[in-house]
Amino acid sequence: MSAADSLLLLLLFAAAAGLGWYFARRSLRAPAPAGRAQVSAEYFQGLNYLLNEEPDKALEVFIRMVDLDADTVDTHFALGALFRKRGETERAIKVHQNLVARPDLPREARARALNELAEDYFKAGLFDRAEQVYGQLARGAVRRELGLLGLVRIYELQRDWEQAIGAMDQLASTSGRAGGETVAHYCCELAQEAVGRGDLLAARHWLKRAQGADRQGVRGAMMRAQVAQLEGDHRLAVRLYEQALERDGGFLVDVLPELRRSYAELGKAGEFGHWLEAALAKHPEWRPGVAFAAIADGGFDDPTTRQCIVDFVASNPILTEILEMLRPTLASDGGRDAAIRRISRAMQRIARASPRYRCNVCGFSGNTLYWQCPSCRTWGATRPVTKFRFEAMLDPRAVPRESGPNR
Ligand SMILES: [Zn+2]
Structure with a gap:
């Protein structure tokens, strides 16, 4: 038995001792009601079975305990959690099913029991049953958000994005929880699937919905640009890729090669350099990203990109040292420029191995x-x-x- 399990048993014991003290005090003042005394005796019997590593007998006793007051409900929850933690999901399911079946269980405890039961099913890999129980919780009056969150988790796992969108919408109206960014990702997943089967019309539909859910999403902008490229509309693709970078410059390494390709398709390869120059004047923080993207992609023929690489090399002490070492040997071949080119090629190999x-x-x-x-x-x-x-x-x-x- 692990230390955590022993601790839990100790806690159960402490709870039982408290109960014993309570019954003892009561018995000094008045005879304990027969039902109560029965509960206490059964409780100790159950604990004994647990300590003797006879979980099935313990389970039987606890489930038989008819009188569910606040203390015994907590014990059932502790017991269920203990079984699930030990990987004994079947026993955990029995404990929580027993709780859920009680007609006299308070609403809050019932919702908690449903949530625990769904967790048991989830852990056991019985996703259809988990979905059923989470659904029951989501339709109830209390703790609906727990049920909806559980449903979202299952739909994500099953890649059932449309159901996931429905659950997130309900979650937003139930708890006021903002989930626009996540819903936009679900829509992008649906768009990606549509692109995969060549249905660009459906892809555009889902991307429009993604934009409605999250107006600033970088993924949606990148995907709309990708669809424009697939449709041969490179003018639109250029505009959308530039918009994606304005939203999040961290994706330079993915966006720059595509953006340059669309400029080239329009027969305006030179304009790419002009755009980059203007963009870097506005966003100087993009310079290392541009250098990295150019090195990783292998293309760095325009002067602006080359300068970014030079700055990048100069900002790194190891690279600067290599540059100084290479310069004399390459003096006949353009010196510094040739050295930079060699370093770039070496860094490309590193970038591709990282x-x-x-x-x-x-x-x-x-x-x-x-x-x-x-x-x-x-x-x-x-x-x-x-x-x-x-x-x-x-x-x-x-x-x-x-x-x-x-x-
Ligand atoms: Zn992670």
């Missing part, structure tokens, strides 16, 4: 942009990495791989 995205909540990293973190399930917390991992340079066998939280 994880591209990282969740800023749990640290999960990998090469896929997951808008919902697969580890901590947070939406919109995964961001492009714009720092080089120099240790990757020391190990040429380093290959990109997904890593767990904070590894």
Whole structure:
């Protein structure tokens, strides 16, 4: 038995001792009612079974206890939690089912029992039953938000985005909880599925809804630009990609190559450089991001981008030292420019061997942009990495791989 379990048993014991004291005091003043004495005796019998590692017998006794007052209800909750924690979900389900079945249970305790029962089913992987119980809780009079949150969790897991939107809408009207950003992600998931099956009309429908739910969402803007590209409307794509960057410059590494491609498709490759110059005058904080995006993508032929790379190298002490070491050997080949070009090529290899995205909540990293973190399930917390991992340079066998939280 683990330390946590022993502690819980100790707590149960303390509660029982309190009950015993209460009954003893009562018996000094007046004879205890027969029902009460019965409860107390059964309670101790149940605890005894628990201590002797006979959980099924303990369960039988606790479930048989007819008199559910505030103390015994709490014991049932503690017992259910203990079983679930030990992975004995079937026993936890029995305890919570027994509570839910009581017609005399106060409304608040009943809602709590429903929530616990749904958690048991969820942990046991019985998602359809969990959904049923969460639904019952969501339709009830108290703690409806617990039921709706449980439903959202199940729909997300099943990638049933339309149902998830419905549950989030109800949650917003029940508890006033703002969920616009999450709903926008659900709409973007539906748009992504539509793009996957080539249904651009449906994709545009869902992206419009995403915009309605979250006017400032960067994902929606990026996806609308992607759909415009697929439809061959590069003028619109340029406008939407630029809008996406105005919303969140952190996505430069994903957006810049696409933006440059759309400029090229319009036959205006030169205008990309002009736009970048103006954008950097407005957002000087984008300079390292532009350098990183250009190095990772491999294209850095315009003067503005090249200057960003030079500044980036100059701001890093290790790179500056390498630059100084390379310069004399490359003197005949344009000196500084040639050295910068060589460093860029080396950094490109490092960039490609490093994880591209990282969740800023749990640290999960990998090469896929997951808008919902697969580890901590947070939406919109995964961001492009714009720092080089120099240790990757020391190990040429380093290959990109997904890593767990904070590894
Ligand atoms: Zn995470």
